[in-house]
Amino acid sequence: MDFSAYDTGAFYDEMFTSQGQTRPSYQVLQKRLESLPAGEIAARQAAAEQFFYDLGITFTVYGHSEGTEKIFPFDIVPRIISSQDWNFLEKGLTQRIYALNLFIDDIYHNQKIIKDGLVPAELIHSAEGFFPQCVGINPPHGVWSHITGTDLVRDEKGEFFVLEDNLRSPSGVSYVLANRRILKRTLPVVFEQINIRPVDDYPTMLLDMMHQVAPSTGGPVTAAILTPGMFNSAYYEHSYLAMQTGVELVEGRDLVVHDGYVMMRTTRGLKRVDVIYRRVGEDYLDPQTFRPDSLLGLPGLMEVYRAGKVTLANAPGTGVADDKVIYSYIPEIIKYYLDEEPILKNVPTYLCWKEKELSYVLENLDQLVVKAANESGGYGMLVGPASSKQEQAAFGEKIKANPRNYIAQPTLNLSRAPVIVGDHFEGRHVDLRPYILYGEEIKILPGGLTRVALKKDSLVVNSSQGGGSKDTWVLAEPDQT
């Protein structure tokens, strides 16, 4: 199956230059793919999908009947990142995560950045992710966002931009590991020929991080992953990470506050838990502090947390920096705390709460991507060029009703990568979500999750909106150019 009919279009293509030249990091892969007949490639693609199905690597889709499980669509052509590009991203992400943690710590303590006039106080206090209940809390090492999944995209020139920071509860890392496992079976010959940086040590990195941030109570550290339960869309990932790290997978009902500590109920009585990697939203964590109707959390958890007797990862309250309005201030935030120029750029953002920018947004709805400040998963957004006049009008009303809650960005021509469509390859838009861990220091898993919009011309890569994923390779050696 060859690439002779492959059209890169007017986009930055991950595999080919605009002149149709294969980029150096893709040359071995191309040779291998072209040596396989279309039937063989289709068979390997089918085998990979069967593997996901047999292993029950699925997610739950909301809005369908209870327990509807779907396979996250997978394309066997990997996305390759050169070692030069990765070094750049690693530096940029480290800088950004470092600054964001300083920012969150400041917001919940002295709020120097507000006093210095860089970020308006009312924006912070109106951010859905800002929780006054977290003011004054001192998480170990001053780290708030222990696990971050930054969404990166490339424009038509190939330049990387940060689209979202995802500091609350980023998901998807289990697919990175599953994708790699499958690709090793699918294209073993390529793995033998080029040096691809491994991802299998993620669970070790995660476990190390959990131990590093444990409260210093003495004695062995017990960590647990807190899941809302098996009806949650990301339950597969929760159980997978528990399996791989060997820590207990707990639900709120397994936990109890006793003697000032968090304990889990076991067949042999209560056992203390020191670190909780929570995959439950903070507003559900403790009905005494947050949503009183939550049945997923543990009453009294926050009191134990405040007393420093348990560590929560991520710390409750990180969402303040996830707010898409606050996002637009991040380049300033980096300069403010680090006195450095931001390495990674933001996508230019129009803030609807500013009157001038609001009228620009409303006049250009057909050109822009408009997003609600606190939604994720591809919900609550309008992709202007792909929307009808009616949709634009309806969305315009929503914006006018609550301008603080909306931002707009120019429609980015996301880079594309080849996917298998029947008996040939076609370009589809991709993004990249690296996973960053922060315990004693910042560590980044090489690569991350490449999500791909499998629908032709679609720009939305979320799994809930018809997106799929690809294995993502970071090459160990620089390209020979």
Next chain:
Amino acid sequence: MLSRVADSLYWMSRYLERAENIARFLDVNWHLTLDLAMMQQNHWSALVSVTGERKLFEQRYDDDTKDNVIRFLTIDPDYPNSIYCCLQSARENARAVRDLIPIEMWEMINVFFHQIEREAKKPGIVFENPYMFCEEVKKRNLTLSGLAQDTMDHDEAWLFFNLGKMLERADKTSRIIDVKYFVLLPHLQDVGTIIDVVQWAAMLKATSSFQAYRHRVGIINPTSVAEFMLMDHYFPRSVLYCLTEAQSFLHEISGTRIGYFGNDAEKMIGQLCAELSYQSIEDIFVLGLHEFTDHLQLQMNRVDEAVFKTFFAVSEPHQNDFIEE
């Protein structure tokens, strides 16, 4: 280990064992109908009685034809103990503990479930050749038992897994003995005839014990077969064997020595084992075999309740709408 997790392992195991045993019920009955085709009696109706769910069956089906009974027991999505529903429940429980069970086990349960689900959506082999279908169900679960034995750590999780398996199997073997009772009931004149021997032999085959029985006991007669299935010391599906195994798993979990009890579950299973150990088969026949197995099943339910109260009692899971990024 977490109480909730122990609960899930126990039920995952029970449901898997239940599915296998329903396949064994069907298997024995199907053989009986083929061997005794000329007798014109409705063996399929007897099978419904054995499950103890006649009322539910009659609400759902007009009459007890072969196809209706097979559908009820194998793929009926509204009968909670059909093979399909058992696997669905086994898989749900496995999903709740998939971080703890070996990946090979989870994969096998998942593939097993999907296989039965396909059959439930578009029945084929289950009606054309129930024997093949039952064989497949049996083999899958036997493979899972092997996987548990050879890939799980033999720790508390494994003990709860085996506890569930043994309690379920004890109950089901007692019900397989009951198949004979219900089939035989209208035809007491057949006792001791060739028909009778065929029927008792079918029971042995259904529990995979025909060879062992021939080897160690030999001649097939009701007393010996009943004794073998109820209280043989070596046959891994005899009721007493399963109960004493379950007892030792319970004691291994708690650390209490056998002969003493540390909780209600141990107390009840100890009493039950003693009752069965110190009865002769003649005593049981005087009481009535069916009456005795009925009594056993009641006592075993009480053991299950005691296991729940001792180890598992926690609240139910909740739906939620928290969406990650």
